[in-house]
Amino acid sequence: MGNILNQIGIENYIFLSVVLFCIGIFGVLYRRNAIIVFMSIEIMLNAVNLLFVAFSTYHQDAQGQVFVFFSMAVAAAEVAVGLAILVSIFRNLGSISIDSLKNLKG
Amino acid sequence: MDTNLALILVLTPLLGFLVNVFFGKSLGKTVSGAIGTIAVAISFVVSLLLFNQITSTGKGIQVTLFDWIQISNLKINLGFLLDQLSVLWLLFVTGIGSLIHLYSISYMHDDENMHKFFAYLNLFIFFMITLVIGSNLLVLFIGWEGVGLCSYLLIGFWHKNQNYNDAAKKAFIMNRIGDLGLLIGMFIIGSMFSTLDYATLQTAVAGASDLNSPLLSLAALCLFIGACGKSAQIPLYTWLPDAMAGPTPVSALIHAATMVTAGIFMVTRLNFVFDAAHDVQNVIAIIGGITSLVAATIGLVQTDIKKVLAYSTVSQLGLMFLALGFGAYEVAVFHVITHAFFKACLFLGSGSVIHGLHGEQDMRKMGGLRKAMPITFWTMLISSLAISGVPFFSGFFSKDEILMTAFHHNISLYVVGSIASIMTAFYMFRLMFLTFFKEFRGTEEQKHHLHESGSLITIPLIILAILATFGGLISLPGNSWLNEYLAPLFSKAAGEEHHLGTTEYTLMGVAVLGGILGILIAYIKYFKQDNVPESDENITGLSKVLYNKYYVDEAYDAVFVQPINSLSKFFRDYIETGLSALVFGLGKVTNEIAFQGKKLQSGSIGLYLFVFVLGMCAIISYIFLAQ
Amino acid sequence: MIHIPDFAHATTVQVIFCFLAFITVITAFLTIFSRNPIHSAIYLVICFFSIAGHYLLLNSQFLAVVHIIVYSGAIMILFLFTIMLMNLNEQREVHRPRITRLGAIVSFCLIVIVLITIFINSKPIVGGYDSTGEDFQSIQVLGKILLNEYMVPFEFASILLLVAMIGTVLLSKKEKLNNK
């Protein structure tokens, strides 16, 4: 079989991940629920991962995929820690709305 | 040998000063006075030796001690030049100085700081000698400022009185204005001729191609400003009358006989420069004439005995500058010498009167002192006759020569000078009549204590009176020893000899008549009609203007002193605070930015994210779109 | 230039791509817009599945499998657990003020425009998509690379995961420790 990108084109993957990424950003900005914000971040991460894989195929090189592995590991760790933090915030404040997190005020 | 003599000449007064400063108090009054007097007397003796040497050889002595200041195109030595002019000056400075020291032993005997007085007097003599014998302008400048300093110290000798201190300060600052002129003059001369040494300067000026250049004129003008300050000429004369705050011997020595003639000395010394700048000579003559007239008019109505003498001094100095302006240097020098004699005598006489009256200086409270103080009276009378130009006294010859020179050059200045002379005769005899004739107008207690002063006071008076009488002999018209003596100094033949023709005799007659007229008016007004000047409040009209010295002091105060003071206040209160606020403002702005920046950290995560995204957009577009 | 799929003569692969892309974008949007966090989580799972589909399409099977295990499996379960633990529902979230929403929309549009402009302006890709035929993404190859070239980062990743695990336990247990 030939290269799959001959039929789809790398541009389309780029567009797809851009859109996905922007949706993630939009979610981060739009929602105040910390969990949803977290989900948006995951979407953004996945958009990047997708691009990595697409280019990995494009270059016929495994390194992009290896990177995605690490990125997944980091994402997993991040989600675990992040959610733990959210839980303890929820315990303390009774809310996970990011508007209530004003302790960073200078 | 010459070096040693010169050093003895200079250093003896300095030694006297040092001894009196460090040990004066423990030595006792008489001893410290004696030390002071002897120190000056030694200088006088040395001066006589030098004079002897100069007259026999006819050549000046140049002594170089060591390099002083190095400037690229100038090398200034600390050196002395002893020639005809400086030795002549030395003679009367140390001579009169010795007499006045002698006089002061008695006069200042009641003062607790007498040793200091003698220390200052000796210091003055030291600086005056330095001024006179310096071999270049900068050494002259040491003496020039040094005598100013001594004048400051001595005017403010009674330092508890702030008015006296004000007068002292005023004298110093006025002198410094002149000194700036002198300095600038020196700078110009230095850059033009690359020397400040008199001898080299003379050859350089003589060899200069473009005489009468504006730069040289400017230099001469600046030097003349210096002379104005020191010799109390318009516009810098106002310090001299105020300087009468000092003890009377000081007025006699510094403010009549010696220091104030330094300006004339300097101009005479640099005669070759002034000869090359005719415009400036005219300025000098005009200023001299005006000063003599203005000062004489003020002198007409003064009631303080020393103030009268002070204005008389200013007026006489004006006459000397009149002569200088016409290039008749030897005539001016002649008048300096005779004036030193009779004015010193007058001041010392007035000092004797004041001493006798325990500090009273107002002539309205004197009178009838003739009987109580005969020696003082006769010596002062002789000096008054001399200053008024009565024939065969010294002042007659010198003043007559000045007027004659003026007549030959400029009639209007001659008229001005003559009027000033008539006025001089008038106010001097006004002084005599008010002080010595009629009845005593002071308190009973003063009358009771009236007595002639001691011999230490009267001996100098007598000597000076004799000199005032016969001093004119050194330069008789037509047969002048002085002119011949000074001839080597001047480029042109020493003074165009006055052919004693009809004109000259007429002029002499006119001068004599004028003098006698002045005396007569004074006689009628103050002896016959028995007038006594009115008390201060009752003075009106023109006399009020004159009595208040044309309000010149007030004008200076309003035009110079007050603006500078308000400027200073303005600078201090507004500019300084403004600049300070500007600097602090920089700090405040930083602070404010930080404070506002702190507010940006609201803690709102939404806002942070929003800004983060915007920033990311900006960065990405910069990286990818800017190219 | 943008490669516009010709739908009339679309190949199977193209059709699958379009379909997957459509699902991905739609579910992503739904994740963000649904009020109920649980719905969001469900949509996200679908989104992740579609991304795994993309991976498969790109012939990286192993990655697709790992993706499903990690994301759809582990992470999403974590999310759901958390949501349920907190007992969140749609009423709890108050809507943001209008200005914030406007700002979000503006910045969204902005970044979309910026990124798209960049890609339009960037140089077109030169050359075709040649395939060397060499195997580069099979499990074998990846395993070799991971354990040879990327040995150290790989071990670090494991440490990271360990640390994250410990941290998570500590964070969620902290309250109890304080209470004791």
Add this chain to the structure above:
Amino acid sequence: MNVSTILIILLIGAFATYFSGDKLSSKVALLFSLAALGCSILLLNNYNAGENISLITSWINQPKISFALNADGLAMAMVLLTAALTPIIIFSSFGNEYKNAKAFYGLILFMAFAMTGTFLASDGLLYYIFWELALVPIYFIALIWGNGDAEERRKAVVKFFIYTLAGSLFMLTAFIYLSQKANGSFLIEDLYKLNLSACEQFWIFLAFFLAYAIKIPLIPFHTWQANVYQKAPTVGTMLLSGIMLKMGLYSVIRWQLPLAPIAAKEYMYVFIALGIAGVIYGSIVALRQNDLKKLLAYSSLAHVGLIAAGSYTLTLDGLRGAVLQMIAHGFVVVGLFFAAEVIFRRFETREIAEMGGIRTQSPKFTSMFLILVLASVALPSTFNFVGEFTVLYSLSQINIWFAVLGGTTIILGAYYMLRMFQHVMLGETNSKTFADVSLNEGISFAVIIAVLLFFGFYPKPITDLITPSLETILQVINKN
């Protein structure tokens, strides 16, 4: 033996003083400062004998900084000034009690160390380090042992610190730029050799100017001066006005002019005018000051203005006069501030209005003070006259009006100094008792006065010492 000896003595002295305890510290400090003076005289002797007393060793490799101390005549003169003034300053403080004296005297010696280093350093960065190092001790001296309200003092001192520091940063920038041009070398010889364009020189000149104008200070950068002088303890004021100001002036001659000669020539008139404006402005502001130390501060502003104007003339006379005047002013200003301190010890005030009538009670002090006042107004036969005359002469060679305007210092200086003298010393006897000077105080005054009078009549030794190095600097300036 080379010049580093004196630095070592001062540095060891600073630590020895600190560890000798509060009671002994003043004496130890005096001892070490005298040792430094002796050492500097010895060095001068060696220098005059033609011995090479400079030192260059590499210090830091990346960036390339050498520990280079260059002692030419000019630097030696300034080192001597520092070494001579430090013992006088320390000795003058013997009448005061300071808490934590060991730190106080240690800091004085440390400051002397840093300032000596500044004068000697011939590597740009080393020079900069010493330059900033000198700022630290004076900051603490003024802050901890100063007088007046603590809050105001802190404000004034911090302003001074930040202000001068900010100025020097520009200098550092200039140095870094220069060293880039000179292949990473900071050595002054290499920097002298650079051929910079007029534009580059302009910016470098400006950067240096900011640093020096604040330090010297020239108007309008002088606002820190009066307040700090007033608030600092008198010892600190003496260090500042006597030596530290000279650092700025010295650096103008050593660094600023030779490194940017084209710019210096181009903008000569501007900077001379600025200096002269400082003369007039300082004099006028000094007229109406009520605080004795502030008045002296403004008089100092006027004098350094004249010195700066002399330096910017770029003539041998101007530079020479400036250096002479620097030394003379160093001595006289220390003497004057000491006089203010002597009065303060007795009257506990610095307000001129509360003084007066001292002369009747203490003739000796009056005489000494008067001599210092007269020296400050440059009476001929004092050292100050030699300097002032030379500077004014050089100004007159540039333009006669500069000399006239600069010469107003002769009149205005006399005005404010004599006015001050009149109100402080003369008048009715003061109701408060004023003991005449003690032996210690008398010695300090006598030394200063002796120096001023001796060099007033015989400045040749100093002139001969500084002239060759000034000529070298002028050659660098005029190389194009």
